[in-house]
Amino acid sequence: MQRYILVRLIQALLVLLFVSFIVFALARLTGNPVHIMLPAESSKEDFDRINAQLGFDRPLVVQYKLFLLNALQGNLGQSVRFHRPALEVVLEYLPATISLGVIGFAIALCLAIPIGVYSATHRGTLLDKSSRGFAVVGQSMPTFASGIILILVFAVWLRLLPASGKGGIQSYILPAITLGYYATAGIMRLTRSAMLDVLDSEYIKLARSKGLHERSVIWKHAFKNSLIPILTFSTVVFVRIIVGSVVTETVFAWPGMGRLAVESIQYRDYPIVQTVVLIWCIMFGLGNLVTDILYAYVNPKIRYGK
Secondary structure, eight states: OHHHHHHHHHHHHHHHHHHHHHHHHHHGGGOOTHHHHSOTTOOHHHHHHHHHHTTTTSOHHHHHHHHHHHHHTTOOOBOTTTSSBHHHHHHHHHHHHHHHHHHHHHHHHHHHHHHHHHHHHTTTSHHHHHHHHHHHHHHHSOHHHHHHHHIIIIIIISOOSOSSSOOSTHHHHHHHHHHHHHHHHHHHHHHHHHHHHHHTSHHHHHHHHTTOOHHHIIIIIIHHHTHHHHHHHHHHHHHHHHHTTHHHHHHTTOOSHHHHHHHHHHTTOHHHHHHHHHHHHHHHHHHHHHHHHHHHHHOHHHHTTO
């Protein structure tokens, strides 16, 4: 098992290294941030001086080498826009993204699991068909579309909730529902499929033949044994909610990492963009690693590569 985890860690580090180079190179294709930093009347001498101070006059390979050496020491560069360490700036925006993601994920679980279980136990009914249609719409509709619809209905027409910004608990409702809706669809479909597989097993038939209450059969026996794929999938879903919050945070003007990344691209703030993407990659890698380890504990064939 230790060898399996070590291999997965090495793979995750290689992926992180590869992604860091891709992001490092692509960020520089947007242009030189010095053009934005300096006023229009600045001379070429001013441009060359600032460009040299920031190290943008060096070859790309040399810049990337320096970036890696500094990153190993916890230095991810100085923000061009904020004139502060990039990691320090990003960590200030991280709690807003995490809190929104946790609430969105909680909404997804509270909706998806009961609906998925009920849909599996009432297969072929109107509710089952409606829930499957709900899942299809949730996985097909872009998050920006569902977010705009929620703003239009609850903020513009009904004037019940704020349309943007981060304030009290009410400001979390619309963006959290937008984030959670897409995740709800996937978890609900997986819950339904896992429950259907378990409900056809022999030990469920035996439990019913013993006269156990149907609620005990469903939740104590069937749901408990179908929980492993749901838990492992939910780990990945939670990370995807955090990483995929860019559009939602932009639509709702949420002060999180996603919106910071979009604004930093507009300002050509390379260090901020690189730091945000690296944190996302680390979170996604850890989520996948946890999922792989859970699967390995459940299925020994995976851990031994059989």
